[in-house]
Structures are given as structure tokens and as C-alpha cells.
Amino acid sequence: MSDLLTSEPEAAPPSPAIRRAKRRLPLLGRVGAVIVAFWLLMAVFGQAVAPYEVGKVVDMDVFTPITAAFPLGTDYLGRDMLSRILVGTRYTVGVALLATLLASGGGLLLGTCAAVWGGWIDAVISRLLDTLVSIPSKMFALVIVAAFGSAVPVLVAMAAFIYLPGAYRIARVLAVDLNAMDFVLVARARGEKTRYIVREELLPNMTGPVLADFGLRFVFIVLLLSGLSFLGFGIQPPQADWGSLVRENIGGLPEGAPAVLMPALAIATLTIGVNLLIDNLGGLRRRTGRTE
Amino acid sequence: MKQMEMARLISARLAFALVSLLLISAVVFGVTALLPGDAAQELLGQAATPEAVKSLRASLGLDQPGWLRYLHWLGGLLSGDPGRSLANNVPVASLIGSRLPNSLLLAAVTAGVSVPIALTIGITAAMWRGSVYDRLVSLLTLSLVSVPEFLVATAAVLVFAVHLHWLSALSYVNTIDGIGQFLRVFAMPVLTLCCVIVAQMVRMTRAAVIDQLRAPYIEIAVLKGASAIRVVWSHALPNAIGPIANAVALSLSYLLGGVIIVETIFNYPGVAKLMIDGVAGRDMPVVQACAMMFCAGYLLLVLVADLLAIVSNPRLRHR
Numbered sequence: 149m150s151d152l153l154t155s156e157p158e159a160a161p162p163s164p165a166i167r168r169a170k171r172r173l174p175l176l177g178r179v180g181a182v183i184v185a186f187w188l189l190m191a192v193f194g195q196a197v198a199p200y201e202v203g204k205v206v207d208m209d210v211f212t213p214i215t216a217a218f219p220l221g222t223d224y225l226g227r228d229m230l231s232r233i234l235v236g237t238r239y240t241v242g243v244a245l246l247a248t249l250l251a252s253g254g255g256l257l258l259g260t261c262a263a264v265w266g267g268w269i270d271a272v273i274s275r276l277l278d279t280l281v282s283i284p285s286k287m288f289a290l291v292i293v294a295a296f297g298s299a300v301p302v303l304v305a306m307a308a309f310i311y312l313p314g315a316y317r318i319a320r321v322l323a324v325d326l327n328a329m330d331f332v333l334v335a336r337a338r339g340e341k342t343r344y345i346v347r348e349e350l351l352p353n354m355t356g357p358v359l360a361d362f363g364l365r366f367v368f369i370v371l372l373l374s375g376l377s378f379l380g381f382g383i384q385p386p387q388a389d390w391g392s393l394v395r396e397n398i399g400g401l402p403e404g405a406p407a408v409l410m411p412a413l414a415i416a417t418l419t420i421g422v423n424l425l426i427d428n429l430g431g432l433r434r435r436t437g438r439t440e
Numbered sequence: 441m442k443q444m445e446m447a448r449l450i451s452a453r454l455a456f457a458l459v460s461l462l463l464i465s466a467v468v469f470g471v472t473a474l475l476p477g478d479a480a481q482e483l484l485g486q487a488a489t490p491e492a493v494k495s496l497r498a499s500l501g502l503d504q505p506g507w508l509r510y511l512h513w514l515g516g517l518l519s520g521d522p523g524r525s526l527a528n529n530v531p532v533a534s535l536i537g538s539r540l541p542n543s544l545l546l547a548a549v550t551a552g553v554s555v556p557i558a559l560t561i562g563i564t565a566a567m568w569r570g571s572v573y574d575r576l577v578s579l580l581t582l583s584l585v586s587v588p589e590f591l592v593a594t595a596a597v598l599v600f601a602v603h604l605h606w607l608s609a610l611s612y613v614n615t616i617d618g619i620g621q622f623l624r625v626f627a628m629p630v631l632t633l634c635c636v637i638v639a640q641m642v643r644m645t646r647a648a649v650i651d652q653l654r655a656p657y658i659e660i661a662v663l664k665g666a667s668a669i670r671v672v673w674s675h676a677l678p679n680a681i682g683p684i685a686n687a688v689a690l691s692l693s694y695l696l697g698g699v700i701i702v703e704t705i706f707n708y709p710g711v712a713k714l715m716i717d718g719v720a721g722r723d724m725p726v727v728q729a730c731a732m733m734f735c736a737g738y739l740l741l742v743l744v745a746d747l748l749a750i751v752s753n754p755r756l757r758h759r
Contacts (some may be wrong), residue, residue, distance in 0.1 A: 186734070260599070263526075278460075279463045279467070280467075282460045282464060282739055282742070283464055283467065283468075283736065284734060284738045285736055286696075286697045286700050287696070287697075287700075287731050287734045287735060290700075290715060290716070290719050290727070290731070291468055291471055291472055291727060291728075293719060294472060294718070294722055294727045295471050295472045296718040308663075319576055320599055335619060371586075371657065374588055374651060375588055375589070375590070375701060376701075378588070378590045378701065378704075379700070379701070379716060380720065381720075382721060391588070394591075394594070401598065402601075402602060403602075404598055404602045404603065408594055409594060409600075411593055412587075412588065412591035413596075415588055415591065416583070416586065416587040416588070418593055419586040419587060419588075420582070420586050423582055423586045425583075427582070432581075
């Protein structure tokens with residue numbers, strides 16, 4: 149035990165990079181980082197740390213207020229709310245993360261392609277995606293759900309599709325700017341292939357803004373998907389994400405049951421946490437300057 | 441000469457909006473009518489005879505090729521007849537007609553309440569930027585735009601209906617008599633919508649005014665000794681009207697997303713509720729018509745925002 153304690157200081161000498169990041173990240177940003185890390189962990193280990201079995205009716209009473217046995221009360225069937233929220237993390241965070249990866253990845257790919265190739269390819273992709281932008285996201289989501297139903301793969305594809313144009317726009321602007329820089333021109337003059345230029349010259353210089361955009365897009369997708377779940381068109385029972393939890397417990401609202409408010413608050417902490425983190429990543433933003 | 445150029449720019453924007461709307465109609469119709477299964481089969485169920493399905497397909501026009509159905513639908517939409525509801529065979533136009541005034545009223549009241557509040561907060565926050573007040577406003581608005589609308593709605597119900605008993609949690613427009621009733625019915629949906637819209641608008645207004653305050657002519661005004669209020673009111677604001685109007689129009693387009701949640705949670709009989717019921721019942725003609733109406737409304741607001749930006753900014757006219 150004492151061994152562990154004494155060896156601790158030299159075991160983890162913070163690398164210069166981490167120390168710099170710590171100094172740069174203001175308090176609010178650190179709060180955001182902690183919240184985001186917590187929910188990411190819960191998305192993986194939520195099931196394991198949940199105090200009760202998720203589908204099990206554990207209380208004779210429904211909509212019980214906060215007690216020692218049920219820290220977040222119980223739901224409309226008398227199930228433990230804390231367990232249901234922890235297990236629901238997987239759907240809210242997991243599905244949204246997958247969709248965001250697809251949206252940002254697709255946007256990045258198309259954006260750099262459009263910037264590097266230019267010409268009519270650029271024009272066609274830009275026009276097509278501009279049309280998609282002019283459909284309000286919730287409206288588009290409702291139309292898709294009406295047509296294809298709301299299986300999880302449909303939800304992921306739909307959210308990725310809706311938020312791809314925005315990611316594309318950012319990636320394209322960044323890549324177009326960089327593409328005209330001297331060091332890229334030099335690389336071209338050196339005779340480097342397009343693939344090398346994209347991989348070695350463009351992408352490493354786009355990380356900061358693209359990551360910040362990734363975070364924002366994640367927030368939008370979480371809000372869209374939980375909004376859909378709240379309307380009853382998202383994740384379907386017996387699975388439940390946080391939006392569905394609010395929906396199924398809305399009957400407890402007149403009693404002021406915590407079962408209604410807690411899942412909604414969980415969403416709020418997640419989205420505000422991500423926003424705080426992004427907003428305070430000043431270093432990442434500044435390095436590439438204003439790009440919009 | 442300049443007028444000519446401006447007219448050209450404006451008509452180009454109008455044409456662009458119309459083309460967008462046309463493309464959107466193709467996307468909406470394509471997604472809802474062409475790709476998935478057979479509406480006739482779905483309506484009649486598994487037990488239907490092939491003949492019954494065939495005759496229903498013919499009467500619904502489903503035996504025609506896709507592009508012909510699209511043109512037919514588009515023509516109907518333009519002439520004010522977007523078909524009949526599959527659920528109860530009522531013309532979609534009359535369904536929307538009975539709901540639209542409710543939604544417009546909700547939107548108008550919300551806009552009327554939120555615009556003055558948002559402008560006041562946004563401009564004052566920009567005036568005292570960096571102060572505790574400004575940072576508080578920034579944190580609060582950031583939090584409000586990043587939480588789901590239904591959290592704001594449930595919190596409002598919890599506070600005003602459950603704990604304070606001031607208002608009822610549901611709204612029904614057909615029971616209005618007198619101004620007191622009106623206030624009670626509208627307070628909750630409007631309050632919820634306002635929270636979302638005001639936050640958005642404050643952020644954009646603040647950014648627009650701060651953008652102006654960074655301009656060199658403001659520095660001159662400060663150097664010559666004008667007071668802070670004078671600098672903002674007589675120097676910055678007249679130049680910031682364009683960006684502010686642009687911000688207001690853009691923020692109002694967030695109404696369209698918010699109204700879907702708010703009409704559902706408060707059981708408000710508007711167009712958004714109609715569309716939600718349509719999606720739940722897979723009533724495609726209703727979904728298509730409502731989606732097109734919302735998209736048109738959204739495009740209109742974005743167009744107005746663009747036009748305001750053009751009209752108010754001389755530099756944009758020369759692009």
C-alpha cells in the first residue's frame with residue numbers, strides 16, 4: 149500500500165503536451181471534459197454499474213420520489229430510474245456517436261475530395277448538399293421515419309445523412325484554404341501524389357476545427373434523436389434511450405415525479421458538457437484561425 | 441444602376457429559393473411515395489384479395505409510373521389540393537386549413553414576445569461585453585440552446601402548473617373566452633418556445649452588435665469622447681440593423697423545429713400535431729403536405745434573412 153503511494157509521483161510525470169493542455173483548458177472546459185468522460189464511461193459500463201436489473205419491477209409504488217434505495221425515484225411501472233438511465237446511456241450516446249462518426253467522416257471525405265479535385269465534381273456535390281441543408285432537420289427526420297420506420301440502423305443512417313452537409317461544408321472550406329497554401333504548392337511541385345498531399349499536408353492541419361465541429365454535430369444529433377424518441381419515433385421499446393424515458397414517464401409530470409425530469413436533465417448535462425468543452429478548447433480554434 | 445443590380449440580386453435569390461423548394465418537393469415525394477412498400481396493400485391488410493388491392497391501386501393512382509405521380513401530386517399541391525388523408529378520407533387541404541390559423545397564432549404570439557426581449561438582452565450584453573452580466577447571459581443562452589425543447593417544456597409545466605398552480609398543463613384553443621383565458625391557454629407553449637428562440641436570437645444579436653463595435657469608426661467615436669450609450673445607439677446600431685434583422689429572421693426559423701415538440705407536449709391543435717399524427721399513422725398525403733408547408737415556411741424565413749442582409753449591406757450588392 150505504502151509502496152503504491154510513494155511510487156505515485158514518479159509513476160505519472162505528466163508529459164509536456166498534457167501539462168500544456170491542462171494549463172490552456174479553463175475551469176468550465178475541464179468541467180465539460182469530466183462530464184463527457186463520465187457519460188462515455190457509462191455508455192460502456194452502464195449496465196455493469198446499474199444498481200438494479202434494468203427491466204425489473206423493484207418497487208410496489210410507481211413514480212416514487214427520490215429515496216435512498218432509489219436515488220432517482222422509480223418509473224411508471226415501479227422500475228429503478230437510475231438503472232434505466234445508466235443503461236439508456238448506451239443508446240443515447242452510442243447511437244449518436246456512431247451517427248456523428250458517419251456524418252463527420254463522410255463530410256470530411258467528400259469535402260477534401262471536392263477541394264482537391266475541384267471543378268464540376270465540387271460544384272455537383274456542393275449543390276446537392278445545399279438542397280439537403282434547406283430541409284429543417286426535424287422535418288426531414290419525420291418524413292424518413294414515416295417512410296422507413298424507426299429501426300436503429302435507419303435512425304443512424306438518417307441522422308448521419310442530415311448532418312453530413314454541415315460537416316462537408318466545414319471540411320471543404322478548410323481544405324480549399326489549405327490547398328492554396330505555399331507548403332501544399334511546394335509539395336505539388338515536388339511531384340507528390342494527391343493521396344500523399346491529403347494525408348500528410350491537408351488532414352493534419354484540419355484536426356482542430358474538424359474535432360470542434362464533430363462535438364457540435366454530436367450535440368445536434370443527440371438533440372434530434374432524443375426529440376424523435378420523445379415523440380415516439382426514435383428507439384423503440386423495450387429498449388429505451390433518454391428521450392424515450394421522458395416520453396414513457398410523462399404521466400408522472402402532474403405529480404412532479406423525478407422520473408420525468410431526470411432523463412431530460414441527463415441529456416442536458418451531456419449536451420452542455422460537450423458545448424463547454426468545445427467552447428473552451430480555445431487553443432484548437434486559434435491555431436487555424438477563423439475559417440467560416 | 442444600383443437599383444437594377446439590387447433587383448437582379450434579389451430575383452436571383454428568389455429563383456434559387458424556388459428551385460430549392462422544387463428539389464425539396466422531389467426529395468419529400470421520393471422518400472415517402474416511391475421507395476417503401478405498397479400503400480394499397482398496407483391499407484387493406486394481409487387478407488385482401490389481389491383484385492381488391494389492384495382496384496385500390498388504380499383508384500389511388502399507384503399503377504402509374506413514379507414521375508407521373510410526382511407531377512400529379514405537385515400539380516395538386518400548387519392548385520391547393522394535396523389529396524385526401526388515408527386515415528379518414530378528408531381532404532388534406534381542409535385538415536390543414538383548420539389547423540393552420542392555430543399554428544400561425546402561436547408563432548405570431550411567440551415572435552411578438554421573444555423579439556423585443558431578445559433584442560434588449562442581446563444589445564445590452566454586447567454593450568457590456570466581458571462583464572459578469574454578459575458572461576451570465578452567454579452561459580445561460582448556451583445552456584438553453586443545447587438542451588432539448590421538451591426539457592424546457594417539462595420544467596415549465598413542473599414550475600407553473602404543478603407547483604404554483606397558475607396555469608393548466610394542456611391547451612385547447614376552442615375554449616377561449618376573454619383575455620384571461622387566452623393568456624392561460626397560450627402561456628405555457630409560448631413560454632417554452634420563447635426560451636428556445638430568445639436564447640438563439642440573443643446569441644446572434646450579441647454577435648452582430650459586437651461585430652459592429654469592433655469596427656474602426658466605433659474606435660473613432662470612443663476616442664472623440666462619445667458616451668458608451670451614445671456609441672451604441674447612434675453609431676453602432678444603425679449599422680447593425682441589417683445583421684440584427686438577419687439574425688431575427690434566422691432565429692425565427694428555429695420556431696419550426698420547436699413547434700413540433702411544443703404542440704405535441706401541450707396537445708395544441710396545430711399543423712405540427714397534425715403531421716406527428718400523420719407520421720404515427722403513416723398517413724402519407726398528410727405527411728407530404730405538412731412537410732412541404734414547413735419547408736416552404738423555413739425557406740421563406742431564410743430568404744427574408746438573406747434579402748434583409750442584401751438590402752442593408754451596400755458591400756453585398758457588389759458581389
